[in-house]
Amino acid sequence: MQIQIERLENRDDSELTEFLDGLGKRSPSVLGYHYPIYRDVIAAAGAGEACTLAARVDGKLRAVLPAFRKITPEGAVFGSLPFFGPNAGVLAGEDQAGELQTALLRSLIEDARAAGAVACSVYTPFLASDFASYDSVMPDALVTDKFTQYLDLETVTFSKSIAYDLRRSERLGVTVSTDVDAQRRDAFYGLYVQNCIEQGIPVKPRACVEMLLDLEALGRRSAVYFAFHDGEMIGGLLVLRSPMTVSYYIPCTLARARGFQPGTLLIDRAIRDARARGARYWNWESSPSRESGVFQFKKKWGSQEGRYRIYLQPFRSQQYFRDLGRERIADLFPYYFVYPFDRLREK
Incomplete structure (x- = not known):
């Protein structure tokens, strides 16, 4: 098998989208994060x-490695991808996946080294379990x-507390809307910032x-839900x-309205829409720790745990x-994992 590696440009967006759409019907690892x-x-x-x-392979796109680079006076950093979570790595079908992963990972490392x-x-990737290619290409990686x-949307069962919160929210008169206008965008972003x-x-x-x-993104690559109570956006x-x-991706709730459980109602609506569209998995992303309130909230929904690695x-x-x-690294290279902070301390 002759593998040709190349860098994708914006002019390749249609081909990339077609590839992701096709692979995404078979692989949960394809996420909204990977699209143009x-x-x-x-x-x-x-x-x-x-x-x-x-x-x-033979001119046909068979695998991609989403990646970014940032160049600063201190030097460059490369990453697949910026921001944090199981959201990147090599995306490939099952046929020759190992060879394709190896070729792409090796090329990214070589490009980074060549750029200084x-x-x-x-x-x-999300729900990936075979890290052999990563271990092989980066044996000295930290x-x-x-x-x-x-959530596996085909098998998950919500806890009784979720069902109670949903009934309570509806009983208190909280409603959900997906209609978007300038005023609602302003209110949503304001809640998020707060x-x-x-x-x-x-x-x-x-x-x-x-x-x-x-509007070009909504419905296809993204969806937004608003919760209202007495005409006020509360989530x-x-x-x-x-x-x-x-x-x-982005949840937000008006602090004084948390008792109305708008977040629970919004998640339930989004999950029902996901099922109706034929989606199989709900990706919660990572949490700070298993002891955190965020982790426990997700667990109430019947969440399973997956593992991923950062190389x-x-x-x-x-x-x-x-x-x-730590501060200088964060200032120079925001959004990138540049070095494990726990290894910066002298021992």
């Missing part, structure tokens, strides 16, 4: 430029094992959120879509990253 619209969102956030790699990068990180949560401030979470730029609320939920998997290939010494320090 989200590539543009990442770029708009200032995370750098796309350098997605494709593997062709300080590091290159790769997150393994590997971080992580967990995520998800929640981020309350929880100390970095805020995504408004332009990025607006791109996912655009919102933005999800990203692929053929088989729906990803929980970090440094091209500088450990001392180099220690000298940079």
